[in-house]
Amino acid sequence: MQLPDVSKLDMGMRSEAMGEGVDAASYGVLEQRVVASDIDKAAEELTHLGYAVVDSGYSSEQIDDIGRMFDAVHGKYVDTYGKDFLMAIDEYNGIRLPLAFDDKLIDLAANRRVLDVVKNQIDNEFVLNQQNGIINPPGEKYNQGAWHRDLPYQHFVSTKPLAINALYCVDDFTSRNGATLVIPASHTQEKYPSDHFIEANATQVTAPAGSFIVLNGMLFHKGGFNDTSIARRAVNHVYTVAFIKQQIDIPSALADRPIQSAELDVLLGYRYRMPRTIDDFLEDRRQRAESASA
Numbered sequence: 001m002q003l004p005d006v007s008k009l010d011m012g013m014r015s016e017a018m019g020e021g022v023d024a025a026s027y028g029v030l031e032q033r034v035v036a037s038d039i040d041k042a043a044e045e046l047t048h049l050g051y052a053v054v055d056s057g058y059s060s061e062q063i064d065d066i067g068r069m070f071d072a073v074h075g076k077y078v079d080t081y082g083k084d085f086l087m088a089i090d091e092y093n094g095i096r097l098p099l100a101f102d103d104k105l106i107d108l109a110a111n112r113r114v115l116d117v118v119k120n121q122i123d124n125e126f127v128l129n130q131q132n133g134i135i136n137p138p139g140e141k142y143n144q145g146a147w148h149r150d151l152p153y154q155h156f157v158s159t160k161p162l163a164i165n166a167l168y169c170v171d172d173f174t175s176r177n178g179a180t181l182v183i184p185a186s187h188t189q190e191k192y193p194s195d196h197f198i199e200a201n202a203t204q205v206t207a208p209a210g211s212f213i214v215l216n217g218m219l220f221h222k223g224g225f226n227d228t229s230i231a232r233r234a235v236n237h238v239y240t241v242a243f244i245k246q247q248i249d250i251p252s253a254l255a256d257r258p259i260q261s262a263e264l265d266v267l268l269g270y271r272y273r274m275p276r277t278i279d280d281f282l283e284d285r286r287q288r289a290e291s292a293s294a
């Protein structure tokens with residue numbers, strides 16, 4: 001029996017994975033998790049570490065299109081709400097619910113690979129709670145550059161995830177342009193960790209444009225400092241169990257326009273709107289009973 005000499009473990013290297021070729025020999029193991037697909041791999045990482053990188057499956061043309069769409073939507077957003085106003089409320093480096101400005105961003109929120117991972121993590125139906133365009137400006141602080149959970153002000157641990165984030169990388173996420181930092185496994189603890197723990201364990205997640213950085217919604221994370229001359233752009237999605245209210249009422253923001261698929265009806269929250277009256281509640285029950293018996 002050969003035990004590692006702990007005095008020789010380099011404590012500064014804990015965030016670096018051992019990588020391929022690691023000797024996986026073990027003893028005393030009766031059960032091992034089986035990973036048969038990319039979804040299983042992401043699920044295992046999400047469960048243990050709280051984060052995983054998932055490829056969107058988009059072509060380079062599609063990735064470039066999303067980049068152009070992002071800039072066009074930011075332009076419309078600033079025209080609609082005004083640069084001075086957005087700057088005054090620290091909202092200039094973002095876009096709230098960009099899909100309300102361009103339907104193609106609904107497709108981004110409904111990316112098949114991401115939805116399959118979310119389905120794996122959240123039992124039962126889930127809704128898109130929010131979609132936010134994020135701009136990490138060069139050489140400046142911005143509103144996502146401080147540690148937070150995407151269910152902020154919450155200090156509990158749940159046995160099953162209630163929220164999963166998928167941060168789409170519009171641009172390459174590199175250490176120089178401030179790729180997202182995470183505190184691994186912080187979704188498993190109620191409290192925000194100590195400064196010591198953060199310094200020793202914070203990990204930067206670099207990923208090419210077209211990837212999604214998927215997080216447990218309770219994992220502490222933040223954007224890094226962008227030390228280049230070009231903004232780093234992203235689109236964050238938070239998917240939650242349906243009983244958590246959406247950040248913005250998405251069906252209202254889409255002016256209640258009809259949605260052509262049952263999956264989007266659920267995802268965008270049309271199936272889970274808060275009934276305003278008892279009559280509305282009972283009518284919703286009637287419709288559910290009718291579709292269940294159809």
Ligand SMILES: O=C(O)CCC(=O)C(=O)O
Binds near residue numbers: 150
């Ligand atoms: O900009 C980033 O990398 C992090 C974004 C973020 O923290 C968020 O959208 O919640």
